[in-house]
Amino acid sequence: MRGLDKDVSVVAAARADRAEIERFHTHRYVDRVLHDEARGIDYLDNGDTPVFPGLYEAAASVVGAGLDGLSRVMSGECRRTFQPIGGLHHARRDGAAGFCVFNDLGVVIESLRTEHGVQRVAYVDIDVHHGDGVFYAYEDDPDLIFADIHEDGRFLYPGTGHANESGTGKATGTKLNIPLAPGAGDQTFTEAWTRVVAHLRAFQPQFFLFQCGADGLEGDPLAHLRYSPRVHAHAARSLCHLADEYAAGRLMAFGGGGYNRGNLARAWCSVLRELVNV
Numbered sequence: 001m002r003g004l005d006k007d008v009s010v011v012a013a014a015r016a017d018r019a020e021i022e023r024f025h026t027h028r029y030v031d032r033v034l035h036d037e038a039r040g041i042d043y044l045d046n047g048d049t050p051v052f053p054g055l056y057e058a059a060a061s062v063v064g065a066g067l068d069g070l071s072r073v074m075s076g077e078c079r080r081t082f083q084p085i086g087g088l089h090h091a092r093r094d095g096a097a098g099f100c101v102f103n104d105l106g107v108v109i110e111s112l113r114t115e116h117g118v119q120r121v122a123y124v125d126i127d128v129h130h131g132d133g134v135f136y137a138y139e140d141d142p143d144l145i146f147a148d149i150h151e152d153g154r155f156l157y158p159g160t161g162h163a164n165e166s167g168t169g170k171a172t173g174t175k176l177n178i179p180l181a182p183g184a185g186d187q188t189f190t191e192a193w194t195r196v197v198a199h200l201r202a203f204q205p206q207f208f209l210f211q212c213g214a215d216g217l218e219g220d221p222l223a224h225l226r227y228s229p230r231v232h233a234h235a236a237r238s239l240c241h242l243a244d245e246y247a248a249g250r251l252m253a254f255g256g257g258g259y260n261r262g263n264l265a266r267a268w269c270s271v272l273r274e275l276v277n278v
C-alpha cells in the first residue's frame, strides 16, 4: 500500500453552491439544513444525523468535491477519482438520513445528465447498508443502472433493498439488489459479484459510480458481514475493466461508510491501488 499517495493527485474540496446542491435536493430541504444549523436543532432526522456548527459547509464541501472530480473526469484530466469522504447514499431529495446530509452521488448523477449530456449511468454500491437514498430517487428511472450488494435489510438499517426491488415502470429490471445474510464473507460476495457484472454488461453504462463503503469488513461495529479487503480490490478491478470497456474509463469511487478505522484504511487502500494500477 505504501507510496500510493505519490501515484495520485490530491485535490482539496471546493464547496458546492446552492444551485448545484439543488440539482438533486429540494429548495425547501436545503433551507431546512441552514435553518436547523442556525437554530442549533439537535438532529436533522429522528436521531441519526446530528446538527453541528459548520454542518452546511461540511456537507456542501462533500458535494463540491464530487463535482470537482466529475469536471476533471469529463474534461479528460483524469479517468478515475477516489473521494474518501463521500458516497452519502442515504440522504433523500427532501431529507437527511443515516448520517447523510446531502447526497453527493445524486448531485453527480443529476449533473452528468444536465451539465454533461451523459444519460446512462451505473451506480454500484458495496457498502454494507442498502443505498436507499439513491435507489428510491431513481427507482423509476430506466437510465440509472443500479447494483447494490448489502446485508439483508431484515437485520440491518435501513431495512430496504430486497431482491424483488428491481425498479418500477419503464425501469423494471434496471435495478439489482442482492441482500446477503449476516456472516457472509468473500466467497458469497464473489458469487454475487458475477451477477453485478452481468447486469452492468446488459446495459452498457456510459459512466460508472462506485460507492465502496468499508463497513462490510469483518469487525465493523455496526454490521455483521465478514468481508476481507480482497472484496474491495476485486470489485474495483472489475469496475475499472468495465469502465474501460464501455465508458472510456470514466469511474468515480466514493468512500461511503465504515466504523472501524483500520478497516477503512485497508478497504480504501485496496480500492485506490486498483484505480491506480489497472
Ligand SMILES: [Zn+2]
Pocket (backbone or CB within 6 Å): 127, 128, 129, 213, 215, 256, 257, 258
Ligand atoms: Zn454503510
